[in-house]
Amino acid sequence: MSRRKLPDSPLFSLDPPVPDFSFELSARRDGFWPVAGADEAGRGPLAGPVVAAAVILDPDAVPAGLNDSKLLRPDQREALFAEILATATVSIASSSATRIDTTDILKASLDAMRRAVHGLATAAGFVLVDGRDLPPGLSCHGKAIVKGDSRSVSIAAASIVAKVTRDRMMARADATFPAYGFALHAGYATERHRVAIDSHGPCSLHRMSFRPFRQV
Template structure:
């Protein structure tokens, strides 16, 4: 049993070291403050998109760090607290459903990431970003597909972003208790879709997302027809 435990620890350390290969390469190239950036909340029907940015010290090594989607809520919360404690800097960027509807989800995502990156102190000299590049930011950057599974910094950012957004959605659940936001966090679960049918959209729903867009258009057409007969 002890031998198996030691082997498991060795495998975990090896995995964590592989997660730092992008960061280690950038340190060798002379960069000092390398920030990982990731977002949560592109897909939900309600709530904001939230991005996190984090600068880790070169020696950072925290067992369990991984893509936030494969971690339990309890594990994410524990890791997020430790990441915040040991990070050189971390920051959050939040973009509301109103802006998502106005600018589209891709632009809103980039804006949340830009806000998070710009809020870091010290200012990063390189950004490692999950999947997309951030426009209008004067910092060298690299977009990494599935970066939250390949980069320590991005994985840590994904954990912070997820825990922060979950807290926001739990707070919204108190304001709008009919929708179950604390459970599904705004995603299109059966519970959420049934609540939308029963109560219609609330102020934090994304009106440009289906089926909310069609629901609103149908409601508008119905009201227009009513006006014709008044």
């Protein structure tokens, strides 16, 4: 897969906006380096963990095609996942369905991101986080960026790592709980998943604090 030269600032284009390195370069100009991107996957599903990733990209080896994981095909995500792991510093953490139920999905997501950032082999000097909230307890400065996975290549890389990791976890869960079809929908509230819940009831991976289960 080819790699691209990162500009100091985004260029005007009629094409849809794509993530760039401008937030990272701004942090470096302010004296913060290295810069990590952090994102999570799996806030919305009815089952399974929420998975977070933190990624420090090598500015000289940024994979081409990084973008919000939701905008990529599964084969594109898999290819980029492999290249990110080969060229970047990566850390992954998760919060289980039980942890989600005992706190809430936002707190569980932010805690997973905090642990992912702190798990990096190279300590981040600054972290860019997708969303509106910075995880509490970070050991470095940071910035929350709304729609950051489509604006920062570091956050985009983290979104891909988190998404691919979670999808693989749910595919493995399918072997243990085959009645629910986790490999097909990764725990999201599809019609097939809801029918399976009606037929078999919830399993240990289901988030009992979510609406369909609150009265169970």
